[in-house]
Amino acid sequence: MNVLIVHAHPEPKSFTAALRDQAVNTLQAQGHEVKVSDLYAMNWNPVASAEDFTFRENPDYLVYALEQRLGVKNQSIAADIRQELDKLLWADLLILNFPIFWFSAPAMLKGWIDRVLVSGVCYGGKRFYDQGGLSGKKALVTVTLGGREHMFGKGAIHGPLEDMLRPILRGTLAYVGFEVLEPFVAWHVPYISAEARGEFLSAYQQRLEGLANDQPLVFARLAQFDEALYPL
Amino acid sequence: MNVLIVHAHPEPKSFTAALRDQAVNTLQAQGHEVKVSDLYAMNWNPVASAEDFTFRENPDYLVYALEQRLGVKNQSIAADIRQELDKLLWADLLILNFPIFWFSAPAMLKGWIDRVLVSGVCYGGKRFYDQGGLSGKKALVTVTLGGREHMFGKGAIHGPLEDMLRPILRGTLAYVGFEVLEPFVAWHVPYISAEARGEFLSAYQQRLEGLANDQPLVFARLAQFDEALYPL
Numbered sequence: 001m002n003v004l005i006v007h008a009h010p011e012p013k014s015f016t017a018a019l020r021d022q023a024v025n026t027l028q029a030q031g032h033e034v035k036v037s038d039l040y041a042m043n044w045n046p047v048a049s050a051e052d053f054t055f056r057e058n059p060d061y062l063v064y065a066l067e068q069r070l071g072v073k074n075q076s077i078a079a080d081i082r083q084e085l086d087k088l089l090w091a092d093l094l095i096l097n098f099p100i101f102w103f104s105a106p107a108m109l110k111g112w113i114d115r116v117l118v119s120g121v122c123y124g125g126k127r128f129y130d131q132g133g134l135s136g137k138k139a140l141v142t143v144t145l146g147g148r149e150h151m152f153g154k155g156a157i158h159g160p161l162e163d164m165l166r167p168i169l170r171g172t173l174a175y176v177g178f179e180v181l182e183p184f185v186a187w188h189v190p191y192i193s194a195e196a197r198g199e200f201l202s203a204y205q206q207r208l209e210g211l212a213n214d215q216p217l218v219f220a221r222l223a224q225f226d227e228a229l230y231p232l
Numbered sequence: 233m234n235v236l237i238v239h240a241h242p243e244p245k246s247f248t249a250a251l252r253d254q255a256v257n258t259l260q261a262q263g264h265e266v267k268v269s270d271l272y273a274m275n276w277n278p279v280a281s282a283e284d285f286t287f288r289e290n291p292d293y294l295v296y297a298l299e300q301r302l303g304v305k306n307q308s309i310a311a312d313i314r315q316e317l318d319k320l321l322w323a324d325l326l327i328l329n330f331p332i333f334w335f336s337a338p339a340m341l342k343g344w345i346d347r348v349l350v351s352g353v354c355y356g357g358k359r360f361y362d363q364g365g366l367s368g369k370k371a372l373v374t375v376t377l378g379g380r381e382h383m384f385g386k387g388a389i390h391g392p393l394e395d396m397l398r399p400i401l402r403g404t405l406a407y408v409g410f411e412v413l414e415p416f417v418a419w420h421v422p423y424i425s426a427e428a429r430g431e432f433l434s435a436y437q438q439r440l441e442g443l444a445n446d447q448p449l450v451f452a453r454l455a456q457f458d459e460a461l462y463p464l
């Protein structure tokens with residue numbers, strides 16, 4: 001497999017970075033090829049804007065998705081986007097590796113999603129969910145957070161973590177066609193011992209080694225809806 | 233009321249900007265004081281990083297929330313964050329005004345959330361949800377999107393929009409104590425007529441004029457959980 005790890009954490013020595021390194025080592029040891037986009041180290045620009053296009057179909061009014069579609073075709077899309085898009089298209093497995101900020105991704109990573117998942121390639125028209133442009137690829141979300149496991153789930157104070165991650169799991173990854181695997185979660189990270197962190201690293205290694213057998217999460221399929229996208 | 237509108241759209245002439253202007257005009261006509269943070273126009277920096285602190289408690293290892301807490305106390309937090317935080321504390325009503333990008337906020341706005349909702353002021357320890365640092369204030373999310381209304385809701389292809397917005401409505405705004413009002417949604421915006429857009433603007437004016445009577449959404453309350461945050 002070709003694996004792209006997109007990593008976003010403001011502290012280079014973070015435990016989230018240790019998970020990234022664990023993934024690199026484990027996957028390489030299995031013979032996979034791994035690329036890492038370390039967004040903070042790359043000084044990634046997370047802001048989707050008119051500056052993402054050297055030529056614009058409509059210079060007077062920006063419709064970002066429309067300019068993306070044309071920009072990829074005409075090679076007028078920003079070089080940093082093109083490079084990330086090429087890595088994404090190369091990958092069989094995408095791993096998003098980040099600390100939970102406000103029950104979602106840091107802006108740095110959100111801006112990778114906003115800019116790199118370009119219309120016309122990753123989705124467009126009726127090409128979304130199981131018909132999405134990236135169908136056939138797998139995605140794994142690996143997160144660290146401060147909360148404890150019992151604070152999440154049905155009836156828990158924050159509700160199920162997968163509900164909080166819905167815009168990423170369903171609205172982003174499943175939307176563009178990925179088979180989305182169950183997230184890997186390291187709980188309570190700022191407060192736990194080195195030993196407990198080591199246990200998360202071991203559990204992550206095991207998870208990655210068995211990834212081929214993972215059953216993806218289940219989301220909407222286009223065949224369940226009519227032409228106008230009303231449920232059948 | 234003091235009202236802060238945080239607006240994030242890459243196109244200055246967008247319909248989302250028209251909604252912003254409608255809010256400014258309607259609220260001012262009612263005698264409220266309104267401030268606008270136009271994040272693209274301000275060239276806002278959305279990236280939470282070590283550079284947000286002129287002095288650090290721990291220069292060797294960044295724990296962002298911890299440095300926020302100390303940075304506000306010691307006045308060593310970045311000036312742009314301090315300015316936005318002052319506006320936020322001044323406001324009785326916060327309006328987040330944005331186009332849906334990937335079923336959530338553009339990175340530009342996510343980075344306002346990441347950087348401005350500082351630990352120690354907006355939340356911290358047991359001060360969250362109804363006990364959050366911003367309790368007593370109201371928040372309204374006003375969004376534009378490409379999808380049609382029938383694509384959202386129970387059984388619809390994308391599920392309920394409020395489920396997709398959960399990390400913002402519940403995980404962010406309710407978390408820091410806001411009374412969160414039902415979002416105002418303008419559907420299918422890139423594809424509709426000027427007349428249909430005008431109808432959304434009128435509906436928004438009416439909504440804002442009656443805002444005082446709005447019932448907030450219901451979320452978890454700390455009294456429903458024990459000291460360790462297990463449900464009672």
